[in-house]
Amino acid sequence: MELSIPPRLLSIYSTSTAAATALLKTNPRIPLRFPSIPFLPLQHSLSPFTLKQMNNNSHSPLCCSSLPQNNGSPPPTLPSANPGRIGEVERVTKETNVWVKINLDGTGVANSSTSIPFLDHMLDQLASHGLFDVHVKATGDIHIDDHHTNEDVALALGTALLQALGDRKGINRFGDFSAPLDEALIHVSLDLSGRPHLSYDLNIPTARVGTYDTQLVEHFFQSLVNTSGMTLHIRQ
Numbered sequence: 001m002e003l004s005i006p007p008r009l010l011s012i013y014s015t016s017t018a019a020a021t022a023l024l025k026t027n028p029r030i031p032l033r034f035p036s037i038p039f040l041p042l043q044h045s046l047s048p049f050t051l052k053q054m055n056n057n058s059h060s061p062l063c064c065s066s067l068p069q070n071n072g073s074p075p076p077t078l079p080s081a082n083p084g085r086i087g088e089v090e091r092v093t094k095e096t097n098v099w100v101k102i103n104l105d106g107t108g109v110a111n112s113s114t115s116i117p118f119l120d121h122m123l124d125q126l127a128s129h130g131l132f133d134v135h136v137k138a139t140g141d142i143h144i145d146d147h148h149t150n151e152d153v154a155l156a157l158g159t160a161l162l163q164a165l166g167d168r169k170g171i172n173r174f175g176d177f178s179a180p181l182d183e184a185l186i187h188v189s190l191d192l193s194g195r196p197h198l199s200y201d202l203n204i205p206t207a208r209v210g211t212y213d214t215q216l217v218e219h220f221f222q223s224l225v226n227t228s229g230m231t232l233h234i235r236q
Contacts, residue, residue, distance in 0.1 A: 087163030091156040095148040096140035100156040104164045106133030114138040114153055116146050118212035119220075123153075146213060154220045158227030168192060184236060191231040198225045199233040 084105030091098045110127035112120040114136060127134035136157070140149030165171065171192065178187045186202075198221055204214040225232050 085164040085166060087160030087165075089156045089160045089163065091152050091159075093148070093152060096138060096152040098138040098140075098149075098152045098156045099136070100153070100160045101133075101135040102157070102160045102164055103133040104161075107131065109133040110135075112136040114149055115140070115142050116149060116212060118210045119146070119150060119153065123157075146211075146216060147219075150216045150220055151223050154223035155227050158224045158230070161224075161228045161230075165192065168194075187233075187235040189233045192229070193231050194229040195231055196225045196227075196229055197231045198222050202234060202236045 084103045086101065086103045088101040089099070091100075106127075108128050108131045110124040110133070112123040112134065114120055114123070115138070120136075123134055123136055134157075136153060138149055138153050140152065142149055173192050174190070175192075176189045178185065198218075200218045200221060202217065204217065207214060221232060221234065224230070
């Protein structure tokens with residue numbers, strides 16, 4: 001197979017090569033090799049004259065103080081790689097104890113445990129489809145109902161999102177997506193504007209999904225936008 005190189009690439013390469021050659025010709029002071037260091041055979045003894053001449057020609061005499069010393073200081077550490085845009089929040093109230101950690105530059109790893117199976121499932125879907133990492137641990141008074149745990153998870157998630165976004169430089173502020181799921185077509189549009197607003201228009205045909213009260217869906221998103229500063233529109 002013949003390799004074809006674009007003419008523009010050849011032109012750039014040729015120009016760069018010619019410029020480098022001209023630079024070397026017009027600047028003879030550019031060192032082209034390392035200065036040689038004289039080595040003397042071990043079997044020859046050195047005369048006093050030779051030692052004196054070597055000492056006069058040396059620019060910096062080699063001594064112990066010029067060698068690297070271990071003075072007990074720890075070796076310098078290289079800066080660690082950027083771990084990504086991470087937000088981590090712990091929210092503790094009389095009714096709940098919630099910990100949330102998200103990484104917007106993750107790979108879709110999810111680990112949610114809220115004691116509300118449907119909420120765990122939806123948080124996992126958030127990570128899977130959003131391709132960011134979501135870790136949620138929550139305990140609450142679900143022996144009464146799911147309201148407080150549902151609300152506080154959403155509040156903590158919104159706060160973690162706000163932390164992870166930081167100064168928001170370089171993001172695509174607006175998002176718009178439609179998803180057809182059998183007979184349901186859902187459209188979501190959002191703006192990470194810093195101004196919380198929810199416009200919610202869903203008609204969920206059942207009162208519960210498993211043990212989850214579907215009236216809590218709107219409250220979840222309202223709590224999310226309140227702490228994240230997101231404008232969110234959801235249409236069915």
